[in-house]
Amino acid sequence: MKVYLTLDGGNYIKNLQLEDSKELRIIIPLRDLNPRSTTPYITVILILINIGIFVFEMFLPRDVAMNFVYAFGFTPGDLTNSILDFNLGFIGFNIATVFSSMFLHGGLGHILSNMWALWLFGDNVEDRLGHFRFLVIYFLSGFFAALAHYVLNLTSPVVVVGASGAIAGVMGIYVILFPLAKIKTLFFILIIPIFINVPAFLFIGVWFLSQISSGVISLFDDPYGAGIAWWAHIGGFVYGAYIGKRYRKKRRYYNEFY
Numbered sequence: 001m002k003v004y005l006t007l008d009g010g011n012y013i014k015n016l017q018l019e020d021s022k023e024l025r026i027i028i029p030l031r032d033l034n035p036r037s038t039t040p041y042i043t044v045i046l047i048l049i050n051i052g053i054f055v056f057e058m059f060l061p062r063d064v065a066m067n068f069v070y071a072f073g074f075t076p077g078d079l080t081n082s083i084l085d086f087n088l089g090f091i092g093f094n095i096a097t098v099f100s101s102m103f104l105h106g107g108l109g110h111i112l113s114n115m116w117a118l119w120l121f122g123d124n125v126e127d128r129l130g131h132f133r134f135l136v137i138y139f140l141s142g143f144f145a146a147l148a149h150y151v152l153n154l155t156s157p158v159v160v161v162g163a164s165g166a167i168a169g170v171m172g173i174y175v176i177l178f179p180l181a182k183i184k185t186l187f188f189i190l191i192i193p194i195f196i197n198v199p200a201f202l203f204i205g206v207w208f209l210s211q212i213s214s215g216v217i218s219l220f221d222d223p224y225g226a227g228i229a230w231w232a233h234i235g236g237f238v239y240g241a242y243i244g245k246r247y248r249k250k251r252r253y254y255n256e257f258y
Contacts, residue, residue: 027187029120029203030195034181036127042135043122047115050163053103054111073159074101076150098146099139104161114163120183121167121174128177129247137243141169141236148235152219160229165236168211172240175204177248208237 057065074097082090105111126134145165174181179201187194215230 027185029117030184030186032120032124032178032181032183032200033197034124034178034200036123038127038131040123040126042131042138043118043126046122046135046138046163047118050103050105050111050115054105057104069104069106069161070159072097072100073104073161074098074146075159076153076156078157079150080154098143101146101159101161102139102142102163102166105163106161110162114167118163118167118170121170124178124181125170125173129173137173137240138166138170141172141240141243142166144239145169145229145232145236148238149229149232152231160232162229165229165232168233168236169240169243171204171207172237172242173244173247174240175200176241176244208234211237 057068060068075094079091079094082094105114122134122138129137142163142165145168146160149160149165179199181200182197183200183203185196185198185203187196211230211233214228215234218230
């Protein structure tokens with residue numbers, strides 16, 4: 001989940017944690033039943049870096065932490081202003097925050113949901129793409145996620161943080177390469193826990209449709225999308241699906257030729 005943060009002394013972050021926790025109680029993907037043949041070094045390193053930075057944030061005084069997030073989170077309005085002023089240095093810095101914002105999170109629920117999704121889907125995608133290619137595509141997914149958000153929020157003064165745009169790209173690749181892989185999922189009917197194996201195309205497909213519906217509603221109702229950058233998720237996912245389709249086609253051609 002890529003989120004908006006307002007600079008109001010941290011009250012919004014507290015609300016965000018509650019929203020994330022509630023969402024996690026409704027449906028929880030536990031693991032995928034999809035074997036891999038290599039160790040996902042890059043996935044593990046990305047998770048450890050994200051957790052390390054989050055712990056660092058937690059030990060900062062509140063005002064310092066908010067300034068830290070404001071400095072290294074991505075703010076669409078700042079990028080637009082730097083372009084209008086033709087300030088090349090500031091343009092470069094704001095583009096750099098697109099990547100630094102991928103390592104910032106707004107609360108415990110936020111980082112837990114993102115890192116769990118990265119672990120769940122990242123290991124198999126890294127296994128298939130290779131370590132270096134996976135890392136490059138991870139950052140490119142985050143970039144195109146931010147670009148989609150930026151196009152629809154050119155003057156927004158609200159900071160955006162989170163790894164979910166990049167992770168949405170990983171999910172897009174996953175559903176193309178492993179559409180029938182089973183995902184063991186926990187959900188609740190009233191208070192009764194139900195465990196079920198759901199095919200990836202169904203689980204991720206429902207997730208993606210929820211992003212589209214929420215994104216469209218946010219265009220006409222809430223300009224800040226209830227604190228969630230829906231279109232960043234959509235942009236990252238579409239880019240990932242495009243890469244997955246190209247990679248699957250290239251791999252099929254190679255296998256047939258071989």
